[in-house]
Amino acid sequence: MKPEPEISRRGFLKEGTSAIGGVALTGMASSAAGAGSVTLTLLDPTGAQEITHLFAARLPDLNGKAIAELAVDPAKWQPHRTMPYIEDLLKKQFPSIRFIPMQEFPMGLQISEDRVIKMVAARNPDAVIIGNAG
């Protein structure tokens, strides 16, 4: 990609035959743009993204499985009510399912910290339910 010549802050904002106009017309010749047009190439400000982990395979049957619970908040968003409710529903369909309650782990924004993730992994659950937030 051909680098664009330096453009001063004030020059960029000038009308007519400013530095940017001259620059852009030069650039136009190498672009697919039409006559008299200006093309600006802009760098992406979002940064690269690294994917280091993939999602675990799903569990074909929840019977006999251990499900850990992680709460983003102990009470404000009602996980102390919704988690037990979900537990009851799952137990009806999968009688031998087990739960590691949210109270056995730190609660709050800290659940994304490595130390909490290690605590969860140490309990060797088959799956984790995280809530409630969005």
Next chain:
Amino acid sequence: MAATRQAIMGQGLPPEAPWVVFDYPLFLVDSDLSPIKTNYSDIVHALTKWQPQNNTKGVFNKAPVTVTGKDHEEALARANYLFLKKNWGDGLALFPPTQSRVDWILTGTDHGRNEKVGGASGKVAPKEGILTYEVLATCMAMAGGRPEYMPVAEAVCKTIIEKQNTLMTSSGGAYQGICVNGPVAKQIRLNSRFSLFGPNPNHPAGGAIGRCISLVLMNVGGHVAGQGTIAEYGEMRFTGLCFAENEESLPKEWTTFAEDKFQRPRGTSSATFFITFLGGLHPFVHRGSGDEPNFGTEMQESFFRAAAVMKNIWPANHSPAPGSPGIMFYNSMICGNMAKIGWTKDKIRARLAEMLFATAEEIKGRTDVQRAAAAAKVDLSKLPARIPMMTDPRNINFICAGGDHPSLAMWLAGVSFLGNVEIQLPRSWETLLAKAEEDLGALPVI
């Protein structure tokens, strides 16, 4: 859900998840839980059958984009429309981050464009995009910044990356602040006086640096409204606070903020990055009605007015508390006047702290305090007449800054100091400053 997506990306996972979405009322106090039963099959599906769309690990780089217009004016407009469509902007007009402009900004650092800022992962929470010097320069270019602003921005970003603070993702009124100490501040025209937190064409650096940091947080960290942050009001987030301490007008016997808080030797340039999360700036009237018998009385009366706003953010305390850290801004005129009659920073701290208390009468009827007291097994009937709210006066931090006028002073409440980093200058520093003088004129007198 969008905020959760950012958090998931921050864990190194693809931007998706087996989530089950419920309407907001489910999460309110005493809510109807039956929607969970209605959507129960979705929960089972998420645990047993859901399949991700992305199954590839690796670093995914972003390619440049192009815009075309019939002339440079239209191209500029279209670039800005594109920023908005891509959620790259803050809603105000931005400079196009062309290769040449980014290259120019990069002359403000000796680091390579592909180096990660801070030397480690370079990841900005919660989305954990990777901040290289080129990406930082891109954000600086968009913000209308200049190369000589890069050392301050770099120092701030080192703290952001190291601390991984996610307070600004929450619904609260958190926003970011930068305080620069040392000679760099004046060299780059960073404001320490009139319109300290506002526009000042003679001191353009704060707006551009602050905006650059906002763009880093939004673009690289994912702090996009309703997606990476659920801040309800998002106050001050266009630029945050970015200012310098007015060191040259500080009373001789007073230390600078960086000396006080971080033991930085005077004359060292450093950038402190902080987040305020309890409603931010609280101005109060410093100067009285003018009928005070002497200056000392005026000072004492000003402390009462200061204490009134400092108490304004009183949480549900029922017992003595160390207090929440904050910053007291006094301009150099007020600092000088205080120093003349023997007030030191420690003496002011102690006086303000002793004025911060709650009474049993104030607590009476506050059911939130009553519940907290009951949980802590505190007998409210046996409380002392005064319950100290700031037992650790060191939580009152002073910065000498603001226009030299006696009317107002300012309390910045609920401050979390995330770090103070020494500012590293590039080898071409003097050349950059000379170019700035050529572009912007001589350094402003005030």
